[in-house]
Amino acid sequence: MSTSRVGFRFFQNTRAAFRDAYAPFRRPGAQGRRFQSTEAGETAQQQSYFQRMWNSPVGFKTVHFWAPVMKWGLVLSGVADFARPAEKLSLTQNGALMATGAIWTRWCLIIKPRNVALAAVNFFLGCVGVVQCSRIFLYQRSQKGSSLEAAKEMEHEVVDPAKKLGKEAEAAVEKK
Template identity: 50%
Template sequence: MSFRPGSRIFNAFRPFFRQQRNQSTAAPEQSGFQKLWNSPVGPKTVHFWAPIMKWSIVIAGASDLARPASQLSLNTNAALMTTGLIWTRWCFVIRPKNIFLATVNFFLFLTGATQTTRILMWQRSVKDAESQAQAEGKELKEELKDVAAKVEGKVENAAKS
C-alpha cells in the first residue's frame, strides 16, 4: 500500500491532503470586473453589501450637519462615533480584510465625531451664556436695589415736606 502522490489511494484521500496545483493548467487571466465579481469581498457576498447599506447611515449623519446642534442627540452621535472606531479596527483584524467596510466605518467615525463636537460646543456655549446671564442678573438686581433705595428716600423726603 503506497501513499505517494499519483497513487490511487493518495487520490482517494486527496481532499484531506494539501491540494497540488498543476502548473500546466494555469487559470486564465481575469478581467478587472471578473476579479471583483469573484473576490472574497465581491458583490456575491455580504462583505460587499453590508458596507453599501451602511453608507446610508453616513449620509444621514452628514445631512445632519445642516440641522442646528440643539436638535441633535449626543448619545446617538457618540454611539455612531464609537461604533465607527471599533468596527474600523475590526475590519483590519477579520479575514478577509475588508477595506471597503473599513472605509465606511471610518467615515461613520468621522461623522459621529464631528456631530459630537458640534453638540458639545453648543452645550458649552449655552452654559457660558447662562452663567453670563446670571452674573448680569445679579448686577441688575443690585442696581435695582440702589434705585429703589433712592426712590424711597425721595418719597420720604417729599412726605416730610
C-alpha cells in the first residue's frame, strides 16, 4: 500500500461523513448536486432589481448599503474644499480623512460580506485627504522657502495637539 492510497481512502471517508452529516440541511431533491437547479435560477431571474437588492446581504435594508451612501457626503465636502485657499485648510482634519480612507479601504475588503461600495468611497476619501495634505504642504513650503522647514512646521501642527490629547487622556484615567 502506498501512502497516496491511504490518503485517498481518508479523503473518501471524510467526504462521505460530511455528506451524511449535512443531509438534514439539504434542499429536497438536491442529493449530490453542487450547482443550483434551473428552477432556482429561474426564480432568481424573475425577481426585479429592487427585490434582489432588498434581499441581498448588502442591500437597501442593511448598513452595508447606507454607510457608503452617507459617507459620500464627506467626500463631496472634501472636494468642495478644493476651492478653499490652502492657508485655511486644517492639516489635522485632512490627515484624519487620509488615514481613515486608507485604513477603512483595506478593512472593507476583509469583512464579510465584502463591501466594495464602502471600499470605493473610503478610497476616494483617502484620495481627497492626500490632495488636501499635499496642498497644505506646498503652501507651507512656499511660505517658508524650504521643504524641511515646512515639514517641521507640519509636524508641530500634528504632534503638539496629539501630545496634549494624550496627557488629557492620562489625567482622566488617573482620576478614576
